[in-house]
Amino acid sequence: MGLIRLCFETHKGPLLSMAQVSLQGGQVTSWRNEKGEELLFTSSKANFKPSKAIRGGIPICFPQFGNCGSLEQHGFARNKIWTIEEITPPLQPNDFNRKGCVDLLLKPSEEDLKCWPHSFEFRLRVLLGVDGDLTLTSRVRNINGKPFTFSFAYHTYLLVSDISEVRIEGLETVDYLDNLHQRERFTEQGDAITFECEVDRVYLHCPNVIAVLDHKKQRTYVIRKEGLPDVVVWNPWEKKSKSMVHFADEEYKQMLCVDGAAIEKPITLKPGEEWTGRLQLLVVPSTFCDEQFDL
Numbered sequence: 001m002g003l004i005r006l007c008f009e010t011h012k013g014p015l016l017s018m019a020q021v022s023l024q025g026g027q028v029t030s031w032r033n034e035k036g037e038e039l040l041f042t043s044s045k046a047n048f049k050p051s052k053a054i055r056g057g058i059p060i061c062f063p064q065f066g067n068c069g070s071l072e073q074h075g076f077a078r079n080k081i082w083t084i085e086e087i088t089p090p091l092q093p094n095d096f097n098r099k100g101c102v103d104l105l106l107k108p109s110e111e112d113l114k115c116w117p118h119s120f121e122f123r124l125r126v127l128l129g130v131d132g133d134l135t136l137t138s139r140v141r142n143i144n145g146k147p148f149t150f151s152f153a154y155h156t157y158l159l160v161s162d163i164s165e166v167r168i169e170g171l172e173t174v175d176y177l178d179n180l181h182q183r184e185r186f187t188e189q190g191d192a193i194t195f196e197c198e199v200d201r202v203y204l205h206c207p208n209v210i211a212v213l214d215h216k217k218q219r220t221y222v223i224r225k226e227g228l229p230d231v232v233v234w235n236p237w238e239k240k241s242k243s244m245v246h247f248a249d250e251e252y253k254q255m256l257c258v259d260g261a262a263i264e265k266p267i268t269l270k271p272g273e274e275w276t277g278r279l280q281l282l283v284v285p286s287t288f289c290d291e292q293f294d295l
C-alpha cells in the first residue's frame with residue numbers, strides 16, 4: 001500500500017509554510033515555517049512501513065497512552081492507515097478562509113474490535129493557519145452500544161537546536177507523575193523546566209498555554225490546548241536513546257516531546273457522545289513571546 005503523503009501550503013505574501021500528513025497513523029510528519037525550516041523532529045531512523053509507529057512528527061496515542069492497559073504501547077491508532085474524509089462543515093468560525101485543511105477518519109477494523117471491542121469514529125482535522133500555526137482537532141464519537149473509556153495524547157516531537165539550551169515555561173508548581181519513579185507524584189519546583197538528564201513525566205491539570213523556549217534558535221513554541229488537561233514531557237537522554245528502536249543514539253539532543261494529553265482521568269463516552277481535544281502549535285520569536293504570553 002505504501003504511504004500517501006498530503007502536502008498543503010498557505011501563502012502569506014511571498015512566504016510559504018507547509019505541513020505534511022501521512023495516512024499511516026493519521027500522523028503529521030512535517031511542519032515548516034515560512035522560511036522552509038522544519039519545526040518537528042523526525043528520526044533519521046524513522047520507519048515508514050505500514051503498521052509501524054513513525055518516530056517523529058505528531059503520533060496520535062489512542063485509545064491508550066503508555067503501556068498501563070491491555071493494548072500495545074500508546075494504543076493502535078498510530079499504527080493504522082487512516083482515510084481522507086471529504087472536508088466536513090467548518091468546526092470553528094473562519095475555518096474555511098484558511099487554506100490548508102485536511103480531515104482524516106479512523107474506524108476500528110474487525111482486528112481492532114477483537115482487542116478493543118468498542119465501535120468509534122475518530123475524526124482528525126489538521127489545519128495550517130495563515131500565521132503558519134498548526135491546529136489538530138480530534139473528535140472521538142462513541143457509536144457503540146455501550147460506554148467506553150480511553151486515554152489520549154498528541155505525542156508531539158518538537159525539533160530543538162540543543163536540548164540543554166531549552167526551557168519549558170508554564171508548568172511551574174504543577175503536580176506530575178514521574179514515569180522514572182513508578183509514577184510517583186511530585187510537584188514541579190523549578191521556575192522553568194530545563195534538561196540535563198532523562199525526563200519522562202505526566203504533568204496534571206496544566207494551564208492551557210505553555211511555552212517551549214529554544215534559546216539558541218531564539219524561537220518559542222507556544223502550545224495551546226483544549227479538552228486536554230495533562231501534558232507529557234519526555235526526553236530519553238543518552239542511555240535510553242541507545243535502547244530505543246528507530247532512533248539514533250545522539251538524536252535526543254535535537255528533540256523534546258511535549259504532548260497535550262488526557263491521561264490521569266481517562267475519558268468516558270456514553271453511546272452517541274463525542275469528545276473533542278484540540279492542540280494548536282505556533283512558533284514566535286522568543287522576544288515576542290515574553291511580551292505577548294504572560295506565562
Ligand code: TA6
Nearest residue numbers: 053066073074179200232234257
Ligand atoms: O511519552 C513518554 C513515553 O511513554 C516514554 O515512556 C517513551 O516510551 C515514549 O513514550 C516513546 O514511546 P514509543 O512507544 O514511541 O517508543
